[in-house]
Amino acid sequence: MNFYRRNYIEGLFLSSGVERSPDYTMENLVKILKDLRLIHKFNGYIHVKAIPGADPKFIYEAGLYADRMSVNIELPSEKSLKLLAPQKNKEDILKPMGLIKHSILESSEYKKKGFKAPKFTPGGQSTQIMVGATNESDLRVISLTEGLYNTFGLKRVYYSAYVPVVANINLPAIQTTPPLLKEHRMYQADWLLRYYGFKAKELLDEKNPNFDVDLDPKAFWALNNLDKFPVEINSATYEILLRVPGIGVTSALRIIRARRLCNLSYDNLKKIGVVLKRARFFLTCSGKFYGDKAMERGRLKNYLLDFESFDKPEQLSLFTQRGDLFG
Incomplete structure (x- = not known):
């Protein structure tokens, strides 16, 4: 509670392994929740874990005091x-x-x-x-x-x-x-x-x-559905635009709004925020295709892999010295 009063924290996660029985454990979690809210006046965010197998009455009561349950x-x-x-x-x-x-x-x-x-x-x-x-x-x-x-x-x-x-x-x-x-x-x-x-x-x-872990899932889907591409940027629906690699929710909405005023050019798309290094292989602007490679799966995959070339994530060990982490 001292951390909360000093504004060090704004919320907490309340969980527990099963002790004695699911009912006993869940009942104790409810008691802690009520103490936090009613006695200690903790008004921050609380995420509490519901214990499988516990009596529904305890789970319901926990939900009256928690912001989120899982x-x-x-x-x-x-x-x-x-x-x-x-x-x-x-x-x-x-x-x-x-x-x-x-x-x-x-x-x-x-x-x-x-x-x-x-x-x-x-x-x-x-x-x-x-x-x-x-x-x-x-x-x-x-x-x-x-x-x-x-x-x-x-x-x-x-x-x-x-x-x-x-x-x-x-x-x-x-x-x-x-x-x-x-x-x-x-x-x-x-x-x-x-x-x-x-x-x-x-x-x-x-x-x-x-999935092919070397590609993001949307690019993977697009490579497996090349018959659906390219799409015309000036006429495609919002739902279809969302399926184009390099176009996200924000850029798709911008495209819909911008083309109400005029037909969009390739240069317009860059200003809108479309990632053209990916998207140009899957779209046309007023009928013109800007991809510099044929729509062939193998070649296209190799090209897209260039944009997935980041350091692979790794689980750090507490026991392995990593001097490079500190410069």
Whole structure:
């Protein structure tokens, strides 16, 4: 509380491993929440973890004092849960998600009708999925993500690259490098689902169940759908513009607004903020194509890879000396 009073922090994350039982643990979390809000007058942001298997009454009460709640799925399939976390089951995880969604909607409906209703997790709910602990495909992960957004109205799905810490025949070897780039690609794919209008089955399918980690997911999709390109910048809909590599939400909106006044030229696009080094292979301006290479997948991929040439992320070790980090 001293950190909060001194303005060192503005919020906190409240979580716990299961102690004795899910009910006992969740009840204790509720007690701490109430103490923070009612006794210590903590008005900052609180994100609390809902314990799978806990009595719904404890989860509901926690939602009355928390800004956001989360129930972590961790593993992307029931098979993985049974293998690596047999104490957990799908129903215990999904049930509190459903309760939280229902309570949020109920609170919102009361307010719409003019009734005074208690706030229930105004920041919504989220979850976390571990990446790389098992051999599930990227298609499985993003299909699960899409289902969670659609079914439970989640605000956010977080991804965490698995970092080996214990030796287990069912887990990657201790010396395995954490798949941090894969984690990054999952966040990018998640963004495409939420803001770019993509569906999981469009991004990947049974023939191509995994992303190419060397390319961002939208570029990967574009290379697999070259028959949809190039698109005419002066007539393409907003939804189609969003699918062009190098065009984001902001630049797509700018294009829509700007072309109401006049036809856009190639130079106009640069001023608008389009990343032309990528986009020029997938669009035309008034019928003119500005790409300097044929629309052939292999050559185009090699060219796009030049823009993905950044230092690969790595998990730092507490025990490895890295003098280069300090100049």
